[in-house]
């Protein structure tokens with residue numbers, strides 16, 4: 001791994017393409033998701049620049065991007081840029097912020113967007129509509145992150161398990177070639193990106209799984225392994241999953257058998273700690289993506305006339321948390 005001090009943010013951005021076929025990738029946010037995948041790609045020699053805010057830029061300049069992972073640690077000097085210096089000239093822009101920061105993130109990347117694929121890696125679905133409205137549906141790909149990561153207080157990315165899945169796929173025929181080229185470039189990062197030809201199916205399945213996980217973990221303030229040890233914990237978790245899957249099915253994305261079996265097993269496994277990133281955010285008193293995940297699923301359930309008692313309870317619980325947080 002390369003280690004050292006990168007150039008100051010203002011000086012660190014290269015002008016348009018270097019002509020060697022390497023794709024120029026801008027990553028919005030060097031938190032858990034952006035930092036992990038962008039960091040892995042940068043460590044492997046990819047042309048990655050992080051669009052960050054001043055505090056994170058200073059941290060990255062001082063320490064480089066630090067990854068602590070059971071799959072191998074890394075400390076990588078990375079290029080950063082502040083929003084006031086952003087210009088066009090990117091092949092892809094990976095959006096890796098929380099949903100509540102999306103509007104601001106859109107304004108930050110807007111000058112970089114002409115000609116670039118917009119590659120969101122947020123959980124949920126509703127961000128696709130927001131990004132389509134901002135950049136045009138032909139620019140915005142689908143994406144799923146299958147990983148558990150968190151940014152620690154010192155600015156290091158903590159990878160919490162050996163899982164590191166990254167799925168991308170075209171949502172529009174006009175994107176297909178460029179998405180395939182981006183996938184090939186991401187392979188350099190060593191995290192095994194998967195190119196999906198059914199990305200909306202993948203996104204719906206992840207949405208249903210995550211909404212169940214976040215909903216039940218936050219409601220019970222515990223991981224699914226603890227919940228599943230109680231008298232009704234596993235049954236309640238699977239009931240919530242059924243509601244989310246009914247919403248997905250109504251939207252035209254019934255779950256595939258393999259997903260269903262694996263998800264049921266994972267959500268009721270008592271052998272190893274497992275919790276949603278939303279529970280970690282809540283336990284440290286931070287903001288949560290309640291509206292984007294649980295609220296959105298509930299709105300869709302209501303619109304479809306589906307019974308959703310547990311989903312309503314989970315969302316009410318998160319809204320109470322947010323109200324008390326102030």
Ligand SMILES: NC(=O)C1=CN([C@@H]2O[C@H](COP(=O)(O)OP(=O)(O)OC[C@H]3O[C@@H](n4cnc5c(N)ncnc54)[C@H](OP(=O)(O)O)[C@@H]3O)[C@@H](O)[C@H]2O)C=CC1
Pocket residue numbers: 028029030031032033034051052053056096097098099101104105108121122123145146147148149150151277289
């Ligand atoms: N963490 C996980 O395990 C997983 C997360 N996800 C999803 O990925 C998405 C991102 O989550 P995660 O990486 O955990 O979140 P983090 O909070 O760790 O990282 C988000 C980063 O985005 C940065 N950011 C936000 N707005 C801007 C902006 N305008 N300009 C520059 N930087 C900005 C924040 O910067 P700053 O530090 O300055 O606030 C922050 O560092 C979420 O939708 C989440 O649900 C999906 C799978 C797993």
Ligand SMILES: CC(C)(CO)C(=O)C(=O)O
Pocket residue numbers: 123145146147148210213275276277278
């Ligand atoms: C469930 C998990 C870890 C899968 O990637 C996730 O997306 C999250 O906790 O936000």
